[in-house]
């Protein structure tokens with residue numbers, strides 16, 4: 641079962657989470673031809689997303705997004721507040737390389753996108769440094785969020801694992817800085833291979849044998865594409881009537897293929913006209 645399990649140290653110096661994904665992973669990663677290294681990077685990105693969602697204090701979505709020209713052209717991994725994960729990349733099929741090699745010359749960013757209209761989306765860049773996506777995300781947390789964080793990601797075929805350990809505000813903790821250092825040094829010994837072989841209880845027992853750790857009820861995670869005709873309709877509305885009419889004049893219909901799952905959504909001239917007519921009839925209270 642795909643799940644995200646949170647835990648907290650009883651002395652409140654740190655909390656963490658462990659994610660296990662396998663269902664739906666092969667299907668999502670199998671939709672495009674990825675080289676071994678790109679597939680591994682994409683798998684690690686998928687494993688990271690539920691860990692990042694432990695910070696999502698609202699309904700919405702988190703995007704990890706990469707744009708580049710030299711090696712990987714594009715990589716997107718998303719998670720929403722239902723813990724639904726989807727991801728895709730565009731890269732030459734034979735592209736191999738290290739983390740910084742695959743992402744050379746590009747820009748990696750985390751975008752927080754709340755659903756509520758009154759909340760602004762925010763974007764922060766993730767430094768492309770270190771030897772792995774996990775290290776880059778650790779640098780992000782240290783620099784942007786000023787939260788000492790340890791992240792481990794593992795991808796082996798369809799089995800993805802992620803581990804996060806993060807310091808909590810010490811003014812509320814029963815422990816101090818030295819307690820954080822102690823648990824973070826222990827956690828730093830965690831190897832990706834161990835995460836693929838052992839469950840969370842075993843890992844916590846091995847890493848923190850002397851510590852009191854409370855483990856929360858696991859939350860289910862889905863690896864699937866949430867695209868819908870309604871979502872594509874909103875996309876067409878945002879393109880505008882003029883743009884849609886010009887596509888219809890050229891191609892006779894509008895066909896939009898979801899980049900994540902490959903599903904095609906087609907709109908005839910009549911359906912497009914109906915869509916814009918219906919949108920025009922919507923009371924403007926919902927659309928400021």
Ligand SMILES: [Zn+2]
Nearest residue numbers: 865867898901
């Ligand atoms: Zn889709």
